[in-house]
Amino acid sequence: xxxxxxxxxNEWCNIIFEGxxxxxxxxxxxxxxxKRHWTAFAMVTMLVILTFSFSKISNKLFxxxxxxxxxxxxxxxxxxxxxxxxxxxxxxxxxxxxxxxxPQIKFIAPVIKPDDQVRPEDEIPPASVLTExxxxxxxxxxxxxxxxxxxxxxxxxxxxxxxxxxDNDVHNMVGLEIQPSFPGGxxxxxxxxxxxxxxxxxxxxxxVQGKVxxxxxxxxxxxxxxxxxxxxxxxxLDAEAMRVIxxxxxxxxxxxxxxxxxxxxxxxxxxxxx
Numbered sequence: 116x117x118x119x120x121x122x123x124x125n126e127w128c129n130i131i132f133e134g135x136x137x138x139x140x141x142x143x144x145x146x147x148x149x150k151r152h153w154t155a156f157a158m159v160t161m162l163v164i165l166t167f168s169f170s171k172i173s174n175k176l177f178x179x180x181x182x183x184x185x186x187x188x189x190x191x192x193x194x195x196x197x198x199x200x201x202x203x204x205x206x207x208x209x210x211x212x213x214x215x216x217x218p219q220i221k222f223i224a225p226v227i228k229p230d231d232q233v234r235p236e237d238e239i240p241p242a243s244v245l246t247e248x249x250x251x252x253x254x255x256x257x258x259x260x261x262x263x264x265x266x267x268x269x270x271x272x273x274x275x276x277x278x279x280x281x282d283n284d285v286h287n288m289v290g291l292e293i294q295p296s297f298p299g300g301x302x303x304x305x306x307x308x309x310x311x312x313x314x315x316x317x318x319x320x321x322x323v324q325g326k327v328x329x330x331x332x333x334x335x336x337x338x339x340x341x342x343x344x345x346x347x348x349x350x351x352l353d354a355e356a357m358r359v360i361x362x363x364x365x366x367x368x369x370x371x372x373x374x375x376x377x378x379x380x381x382x383x384x385x386x387x388x389x
Contacts (some may be wrong), residue, residue: 285332285377286369293370295333295378297363304382311359314386315351323349327356328383335375337365345381356384 288294297304318324325348332340342361347353360382369378 282371282374282376285379286371287379288369291369291371291376291378292373295337295369295380296367298365298367307363308359308382308384311362312355312384314388315355318349318351318386319388322388323352324386324388325349325352326383326385327352328381329356329360330379330381331360333366333368333378333380335368335377337368339363339366340377348386352386359384 297307326346327344327348328346329342330345331342334340339361342357344353344357368375370376
C-alpha cells in the first residue's frame with residue numbers, strides 16, 4: 116500500500132527536484148510555500164479579528180448612543196389688540212327738496228262803463244296810491260303755471276325707503292361690544308391647541324423653532340374663515356399651525372349693536388425644542 120505523502124512537505128519537494136538544480140527559483144518557491152500559506156492565514160485571521168472588534172466598538176460609541184428627547188412646548192399668548200380701523204363712511208340720504216311755491220296773482224282787465232254805473236269801489240285809484248298798497252293774492256279760481264306745484268301735495272310727507280344694510284365688514288377687537296370667545300374660554304383654547312399641534316419631523320431634526328402668528332376671521336356664525344400666516348418661521352411649522360387653526364370648532368361670535376359681526380383674531384403658537 117502506497118504511503119501518503121504531504122504534497123506541501125519538504126520531502127515531496129526533494130523528490131520532485133531530485134537530480135535537478137535546486138538553486139532554481141521554482142524549488143525555493145515550493146519549499147517556502149507552506150511558510151507563505153501560514154503567514155497569509157495568520158494575516159487574514161488578524162484582519163477578521165480587528166474588523167469584528169472595530170464593529171463592536173463603533174456600535175457602542177455611535178449606534179447605541181441615547182437619543183435626545185424633545186418635548187413640544189407650545190406657548191400661547193394674546194397679542195395686543197390692533198389699532199381700530201376707521202368706521203366705514205355710510206352714504207347720507209338726502210331728502211329731496213320740494214320746489215318753492217310762488218303765489219299766483221291774477222290781473223283783471225278793466226271794464227268800460229258809463230259814469231252813472233261806476234261804483235266807488237270800482238274806480239281805479241291814482242298811481243301814487245298803488246305804489247303804497249300791498250299786493251293782495253286773489254282768492255278767485257284761476258289757472259296757474261302747468262309746471263307749478265300743487266299746494267295740496269306739500270301736506271303729504273315724503274317717505275324714504277331703502278334696503279336694510281347688512282354689516283359684512285371685518286371688525287377689530289378694539290371697541291367691540293361683545294368679543295368672540297372659544298367654547299369654554301381661553302383655557303379650553305390652549306388645551307385644544309396643545310393636544311392637536313404636533314411638532315413636524317423635519318424642523319425638529321434641523322433644530323428649527325420660533326413663534327408662528329396665525330390670523331383668521333371669526334364669522335357671524337362662529338365659523339373660522341380666511342386663515343393666514345401673519346408672521347411665519349418655517350413652512351412646515353406654518354402649515355401645522357394653520358392646519359390646527361382651521362380644525363377648530365365654531366366660536367361664540369362677537370357682537371356689535373346687538374348683532375353678530377365678523378371679527379379678526381390673532382393666535383400666536385410658539386414652537387420650542389428642549
